[in-house]
Amino acid sequence: MTTAKYDVLGIGNAIFDILVQTDDAFLANQGMAKGAMQLIDETRAASIYSAMGPATQVSGGSAANTIVGVAAFGASAVYVGKVKDDQVGRLYSHDIRTANVTFTTPAATDGPATGCSYILITPDGERTMNTYLGAAQNLRPDDIDAEQVAASSITYLEGYLWDPAEAKNAFVKASEIAHGAKRTVALTLSDSFCVGRYRDEFLSLMRKNTIDLIFANEAELLSLYQSSDVDAALTQLRNDIGFAVVTRSEKGCVVVTKDKVTAVPAFPINKLVDTTGAGDLFAAGFLFGLVRGTSHEDAGRLGALAAAEVIQHVGARPQTSLKDLAQKHGLPV
Amino acid sequence: MTTAKYDVLGIGNAIFDILVQTDDAFLANQGMAKGAMQLIDETRAASIYSAMGPATQVSGGSAANTIVGVAAFGASAVYVGKVKDDQVGRLYSHDIRTANVTFTTPAATDGPATGCSYILITPDGERTMNTYLGAAQNLRPDDIDAEQVAASSITYLEGYLWDPAEAKNAFVKASEIAHGAKRTVALTLSDSFCVGRYRDEFLSLMRKNTIDLIFANEAELLSLYQSSDVDAALTQLRNDIGFAVVTRSEKGCVVVTKDKVTAVPAFPINKLVDTTGAGDLFAAGFLFGLVRGTSHEDAGRLGALAAAEVIQHVGARPQTSLKDLAQKHGLPV
Numbered sequence: 001m002t003t004a005k006y007d008v009l010g011i012g013n014a015i016f017d018i019l020v021q022t023d024d025a026f027l028a029n030q031g032m033a034k035g036a037m038q039l040i041d042e043t044r045a046a047s048i049y050s051a052m053g054p055a056t057q058v059s060g061g062s063a064a065n066t067i068v069g070v071a072a073f074g075a076s077a078v079y080v081g082k083v084k085d086d087q088v089g090r091l092y093s094h095d096i097r098t099a100n101v102t103f104t105t106p107a108a109t110d111g112p113a114t115g116c117s118y119i120l121i122t123p124d125g126e127r128t129m130n131t132y133l134g135a136a137q138n139l140r141p142d143d144i145d146a147e148q149v150a151a152s153s154i155t156y157l158e159g160y161l162w163d164p165a166e167a168k169n170a171f172v173k174a175s176e177i178a179h180g181a182k183r184t185v186a187l188t189l190s191d192s193f194c195v196g197r198y199r200d201e202f203l204s205l206m207r208k209n210t211i212d213l214i215f216a217n218e219a220e221l222l223s224l225y226q227s228s229d230v231d232a233a234l235t236q237l238r239n240d241i242g243f244a245v246v247t248r249s250e251k252g253c254v255v256v257t258k259d260k261v262t263a264v265p266a267f268p269i270n271k272l273v274d275t276t277g278a279g280d281l282f283a284a285g286f287l288f289g290l291v292r293g294t295s296h297e298d299a300g301r302l303g304a305l306a307a308a309e310v311i312q313h314v315g316a317r318p319q320t321s322l323k324d325l326a327q328k329h330g331l332p333v
Numbered sequence: 334m335t336t337a338k339y340d341v342l343g344i345g346n347a348i349f350d351i352l353v354q355t356d357d358a359f360l361a362n363q364g365m366a367k368g369a370m371q372l373i374d375e376t377r378a379a380s381i382y383s384a385m386g387p388a389t390q391v392s393g394g395s396a397a398n399t400i401v402g403v404a405a406f407g408a409s410a411v412y413v414g415k416v417k418d419d420q421v422g423r424l425y426s427h428d429i430r431t432a433n434v435t436f437t438t439p440a441a442t443d444g445p446a447t448g449c450s451y452i453l454i455t456p457d458g459e460r461t462m463n464t465y466l467g468a469a470q471n472l473r474p475d476d477i478d479a480e481q482v483a484a485s486s487i488t489y490l491e492g493y494l495w496d497p498a499e500a501k502n503a504f505v506k507a508s509e510i511a512h513g514a515k516r517t518v519a520l521t522l523s524d525s526f527c528v529g530r531y532r533d534e535f536l537s538l539m540r541k542n543t544i545d546l547i548f549a550n551e552a553e554l555l556s557l558y559q560s561s562d563v564d565a566a567l568t569q570l571r572n573d574i575g576f577a578v579v580t581r582s583e584k585g586c587v588v589v590t591k592d593k594v595t596a597v598p599a600f601p602i603n604k605l606v607d608t609t610g611a612g613d614l615f616a617a618g619f620l621f622g623l624v625r626g627t628s629h630e631d632a633g634r635l636g637a638l639a640a641a642e643v644i645q646h647v648g649a650r651p652q653t654s655l656k657d658l659a660q661k662h663g664l665p666v
Contacts, residue, residue: 052431055428056389056648059387094387113420319389
């Protein structure tokens with residue numbers, strides 16, 4: 001294994017977020033499952049958008065948010081995802097490149113527009129996502145730059161990639177390249193409904209060691225094992241994979257390996273505004289800790305800190321230097 | 334004078350805001366005048382944008398922000414402004430229409446893209462704007478719907494309209510129609526540099542009674558009279574116009590008429606995040622009070638309340654119902 005040129009490379013659906021603060025009645029009227037990510041087509045997107053109030057637009061996409069977070073801690077980061085060369089795609093590309101992320105995936109010149117997620121934020125801070133994949137569904141194995149992947153210490157994949165058919169193949173290709181270069185491959189389970197769609201495949205990826213590290217929240221963990229018992233599911237998880245992090249919202253996270261369980265508390269916040277990106281930014285801090293060689297406890301703290309920053313404002317991208325924030329709180333950077 | 338169908342009609346440059354939190358060094362490096370609005374061309378826009386960090390996008394435009402605020406108080410509002418029929422223009426049109434604002438100005442089908450302002454927010458909350466007018470410069474007298482203007486209790490104009498040549502003619506046409514229907518015409522001076530460019534014309538508009546009500550902040554007032562003495566400038570203002578409101582940031586506002594001066598304090602805030610839209614939302618609350626027939630003091634309080642809401646988050650559009658907020662604080666709605 002050679003020295004890694006990049007710390008973390010992330011692959012995901014490149015999605016521009018259109019966020020609006022609303023109420024629970026809107027979700028009920030629209031038949032939306034609160035807290036979930038629902039895939040929608042263009043017709044449904046137009047219908048939801050016309051019913052939604054005035055919005056705030058911020059670049060998003062789960063793995064992209066994580067990678068921007070990794071860069072905001074000061075690590076070297078690469079993103080792979082597909083936008084179209086349209087106005088929104090150019091806003092998206094600007095945002096990720098000026099966040100000091102290497103982003104070389106060619107934008108599509110034809111086909112559907114850059115993907116958008118219509119995100120409803122309820123007064124409790126919960127976000128409910130309606131995603132039109134658009135150009136993101138055309139991420140293909142050819143978009144994986146083998147040299148970039150081989151040169152990255154960790155390759156981070158989002159479970160959402162299992163939705164577009166070709167992206168799944170890009171995912172598998174990247175994993176093979178990473179392992180061929182003796183790198184680590186991490187996966188976030190993304191969403192409990194996404195786990196419901198691909199449960200057997202995700203379990204197979206873990207059991208065949210295609211994945212070395214899993215990120216999941218409690219709902220995703222329970223969905224994975226079709227269980228209602230977190231402790232029992234955690235035991236099953238430890239049988240299936242050697243390294244996992246389970247996030248538990250305000251209860252913090254649990255880092256599990258074959259021989260150790262480390263619980264880390266959440267970071268206190270002043271006001272919960274918008275949970276969009278909470279899991280993504282947790283992963284950013286944890287991955288940053290890993291590549292810097294911190295303890296699991298400190299990695300969990302870095303994750304908790306980044307998650308706390310992002311849930312106190314609208315949008316899933318950090319609005320401050322996470323490196324400065326970590327230093328301010330005495331965490332290793 | 335017939336009963337007004339609309340409470341307030343606003344005419345302005347339709348501008349999509351691209352906001353980024355940065356530091357004072359960025360402004361210095363880019364040679365930007367802190368707190369000002371600078372007009373830029375496409376080349377300069379590209380240069381600033383590539384130097385800027387990751388951004389948040391929210392619809393803006395001074396008069397548009399005011400009109401959205403008026404609607405957020407529950408009044409009936411109309412906006413006149415020019416976007417292009419492009420992705421950004423469609424985001425813009427969505428935002429203003431779903432804010433319950435009547436917006437019927439046809440989007441341009443060719444010519445420059447929808448206008449954008451590249452807004453730098455420094456840690457003190459101050460905003461510095463770099464505006465590419467784009468499609469907004471093609472607002473023409475033909476875009477003024479005489480029936481809408483005649484049916485609006487107040488027509489509200491932004492000083493920024495003096496920059497694009499045809500928009501100025503649209504402004505004058507609207508003012509004539511409004512006065513022909515015995516309605517009130519209000520103008521915000523917009524920006525001290527804008528006042529510097531059009532001082533004599535703005536004074537002439539006031540002295541010729543083209544304008545009935547002026548909104549200005551202290552810097553704009555001082556620029557108008559090329560003075561460094563606020564009290565002396567206020568005296569001059571009272572000679573030139575019968576009704577004016579001067580905002581003074583954290584010191585509140587002063588409402589002046591020929592026979593009365595009413596000082597109203599600012600509304601307390603928890604944290605200043607971004608002053609973008611402070612003056613626009615103050616005007617929204619004040620205009621709302623006027624059309625509801627409140628005292629000048631209550632109108633000032635409504636303005637202060639709306640300004641306080643908008644400066645506590647990024648972006649110049651309210652993120653909550655101003656009607657609910659006013660009720661919560663015991664103000665008339």
